[in-house]
Amino acid sequence: MAEQEKDAALPSKENFSEWYNDLLLKGEIMDVRYPVKGLYVWFPFGFNIRRNVYDIMRRLLDKDHQETMFPLLIPENEFMKEAEHIKGFEDEVYWVTHGGLTPLDVKLALRPTSETAIYPMYKLWIRSHADMPLKLYQIVNTFRYETKHTRPLIRLREITSFKEAHTVHATWDDAAAQVDEAIRIYTDFYRQLAVPVLASKRPDWDKFPGADYTIATDALMPDGKTLQVGTAHHLGDNFAKTFDITYENAEGEQVYAHQTCYGVSERSIAALISIHGDDKGLVLPPAIAPVQVVIIPIIFKKAEGVLEACEDLMSKLEAVGIRVKMDASDDRPGAKYYKWEMKGVPVRLELGPRDLKNNAAMLVRRDTGEKQQFSLDTIVDDVSSMLDDIHDSLYEKAKESVYSRVFDCEDLDDVKENLPKGIAKIFWCGNKECGLKLEDDIGAGILGIPTDQEECKGKCPVCGADAETKVYVARTY
Numbered sequence: 001m002a003e004q005e006k007d008a009a010l011p012s013k014e015n016f017s018e019w020y021n022d023l024l025l026k027g028e029i030m031d032v033r034y035p036v037k038g039l040y041v042w043f044p045f046g047f048n049i050r051r052n053v054y055d056i057m058r059r060l061l062d063k064d065h066q067e068t069m070f071p072l073l074i075p076e077n078e079f080m081k082e083a084e085h086i087k088g089f090e091d092e093v094y095w096v097t098h099g100g101l102t103p104l105d106v107k108l109a110l111r112p113t114s115e116t117a118i119y120p121m122y123k124l125w126i127r128s129h130a131d132m133p134l135k136l137y138q139i140v141n142t143f144r145y146e147t148k149h150t151r152p153l154i155r156l157r158e159i160t161s162f163k164e165a166h167t168v169h170a171t172w173d174d175a176a177a178q179v180d181e182a183i184r185i186y187t188d189f190y191r192q193l194a195v196p197v198l199a200s201k202r203p204d205w206d207k208f209p210g211a212d213y214t215i216a217t218d219a220l221m222p223d224g225k226t227l228q229v230g231t232a233h234h235l236g237d238n239f240a241k242t243f244d245i246t247y248e249n250a251e252g253e254q255v256y257a258h259q260t261c262y263g264v265s266e267r268s269i270a271a272l273i274s275i276h277g278d279d280k281g282l283v284l285p286p287a288i289a290p291v292q293v294v295i296i297p298i299i300f301k302k303a304e305g306v307l308e309a310c311e312d313l314m315s316k317l318e319a320v321g322i323r324v325k326m327d328a329s330d331d332r333p334g335a336k337y338y339k340w341e342m343k344g345v346p347v348r349l350e351l352g353p354r355d356l357k358n359n360a361a362m363l364v365r366r367d368t369g370e371k372q373q374f375s376l377d378t379i380v381d382d383v384s385s386m387l388d389d390i391h392d393s394l395y396e397k398a399k400e401s402v403y404s405r406v407f408d409c410e411d412l413d414d415v416k417e418n419l420p421k422g423i424a425k426i427f428w429c430g431n432k433e434c435g436l437k438l439e440d441d442i443g444a445g446i447l448g449i450p451t452d453q454e455e456c457k458g459k460c461p462v463c464g465a466d467a468e469t470k471v472y473v474a475r476t477y
């Protein structure tokens, strides 16, 4: 790792963009120095976070999904089948045209997402009711020739951690229920990352190409912009008609199946780093921290049993499944504190000769900096409950930060005044021209109709017609 960049201090989180980019290096998350635009390299520490994050996703999905893997390369004739879908991806798809020096007779798309790789196989696998609901997912890399500003973890050209689920159902309603279940799973997934998300139904012009409708989960970033961190799409029978995915119904007729797909990427990691980090570096929710406790032995001339006591503590903590590391290097304690704070280790345990004499150790919380002595007799339970407290307080703080930046607005001036700070809620009559004019006028996007929207009456700020819904609007990544 290039040491020189790591020495300068981390910029303040006030200048979020510089802080974020510098932290990806100092926190050993991703190295942006790979010589292809939009492609980045995972440092092992960052990759360890990724593994913990996707273990949570797998635990949630494996309850009633199965994981599999489809090919990366999609033949042009399959890719070009779904008209809507092509329109959505034709200027983003990478093509493979040669095998070695030999031009391919059929050029192959690098999957930007995998509907057109998977659904020709679903056609072969779906025969009858008994084959549904089919719920498969894969965690793969996908490729999109993004023309907007690329950013590590946020907007990549190779999405390295694309979790895509693709389900098949007998009816439109069954698929609609699955879309709701997908959003429930995502909300739970993000709760475990201590990241609050707002779910809303995207306006029609912003739905996934080829879908009936899209429900998205957005996270609110420190700079007041929202990041779309997960989406679930009701595909109706659009793709089933294109790929001829049918099953025999009770009356013996062949009917088209109904489908959903839903995806999350490494944006999940961008959100947790951005929302919880501070001016000293990463602040990692314990559930995904590669190191949950770092033990720092405070040694003077003679070790006086400190090292042995630390080793003993380490094995006790490991025995209850806590991820613990001891830093017995000959760095000064202050340098050690700086290093492990930068890497977001939730709890630091300090143990010196005096502590040993008092049969105690010092626990320091990374999120609040609070220091407190605990008896060595109860320290394992104290560490476990401290890790739970850290998660809960990170989540409460993050929720508070979101709610304080969602502004219920009466008119467009109100919206414009509040947009730099976060999300605005404003009435909208629902028709497209008003929506596009609204977006144009405020220079921000309509995120959509909140899924937890209660009935309300008002006037569309553009045309004055009656409106029954308020929508979230925000500047977005």
Ligand SMILES: Nc1ncnc2c1ncn2[C@@H]1O[C@H](COS(=O)(=O)NC(=O)[C@@H](N)CS)[C@@H](O)[C@H]1O
Pocket: 112, 113, 114, 115, 144, 146, 153, 154, 155, 156, 157, 159, 163, 164, 165, 208, 228, 229, 230, 231, 233, 261, 262, 263, 264, 265, 266, 267
């Ligand atoms: N270029 C990108 N870099 C990082 N994440 C991305 C990128 N493009 C999309 N994503 C993430 O991937 C999620 C799913 O992408 S998507 O286009 O909305 N949906 C699909 O591709 C569907 N096939 C569901 S898997 C998005 O919600 C967003 O969080």
Ligand SMILES: [Zn+2]
Pocket: 428, 429, 430, 431, 434, 460, 461, 462, 463, 464, 465
């Ligand atoms: Zn209107």
